[in-house]
Amino acid sequence: MSDTPIIELRDVQKSFGTLKVLDGVSFAVARGQVAVLIGRSGSGKSTALRCIDRLERIDAGEITVCGHRLADPKLELRALRQDVGIVFQSYNLFPHLTVEQNVTLAPMAVKRVPRAEARATARDVLARVGLADKAAAYPEQLSGGQQQRAAIARSLAMQPKVMLFDEVTSALDPELTAEVLRVLEQLAASGMTMVLVTHEMGFARRIADLLVFMHGGKVREMGPAGILSDPQTIELRQFVSHELAHAGQ
């Protein structure tokens, strides 16, 4: 783990109209670290994640990702997107392409990887997510968990330096969630730098090197997973007890 952060947000401000969604957000993620953003719906965590891939532009502050300064007017967006992979809650696989074509599209189109090599990479990443036998299937022939794992494979095939996960299990039932979480844990173990937004608190506790608790567009607490056992703010205490009560149901 190197000391210079691979992702750094400094005093990031972002509003949608009159609604301030990020109000001075700062945190840094080192290479190989897994950062997990937690907080209630509307706390700004998904927006923060989307800002890292420049899907949202920020109003003020600074974000640096893999050496790209996102506020730089000369930012090479496509170079940023080659370094950063993102997986969404709704999978967003391309329905007209098979799983393998979904995975090989970007390497062949963007990186000009020859077909044979792209297919070999596809086999490799699909095996990593447990979908080696689904290469020829169309997305809608897959379960939600399989589609989400295919979406992860699609991102992995671009060999990103950083992976972002935006509530990737929120649309899945517990069983399918578990299979996706296993993939994420393997990925973290392989040394991938990851930023996740999740409501799976048990998983967050297990996987996080850095927990970032957001509330009202601000980072209220930040630190190793241990902060959940000893919340310093009333907001995190309430959030943790609510999540525990929820998990106990």
Next chain:
Amino acid sequence: MTLVPLGPNQIAFLLHGAVWTVVLSLIACLGGGALGMVVALCRVAPLRAVRAAAAVYIQAVQGTPPLVAMFLLYFGLPGLGLNVPSLLAASLALIVNVSAFLGEIWRGCIESVPRPQWEAAECLALSRTQRMLRVILPQAVRIAIPPTVGFSVQVIKNTSLASVVGFVELARAGQIVNNSVFQPFLIYLLIAAIYFAMCFPLSWLNRVLERRTGGWRRRPAALTAAIPVVSA
């Protein structure tokens, strides 16, 4: 009075007109389709000026009858010293008309591809052109088939407008034959039947395609059981 007052020459004349109706329809659909594709892409272009220009074009064309456009080309241009043959005048007027309508239909189809598909393609570092060609258009085409086929039925019928600039297609051929035999009810019924025979296959095709929207659905979604993750 015989049941069909038409001799073989007159029937051949009508069929000849029908062939020209088909030719004019093909010119209008293919030419209008090609130009319409350009119009649709301009309507979703990143540059505001391009989008605005395409919108003005569509408004202007949709707000004027193709009949008037034919008059303008066929009778108006010779006044400026430019003689336009009737086939050319009719073709141009129809191409322009079709391109505006198809352009707007296809813009809707392109925009109805869900927004997250654009976003996912963008996040994979695909260029704008690649996003359009590899991700959005293939999905938009599926959506576009029914309204496009439906509109081409409209185009076939609109070719009858070419009769006003003296182009002998099916409707004009019917008028000419009627002038010699004077059986308007019978002749125009026959003409209507021939138009119907041309349009019906398309209407039928349209219904078939509409029943199977989303053509990449080879079979019903097979929700295979969750399989265990192979350890890396």
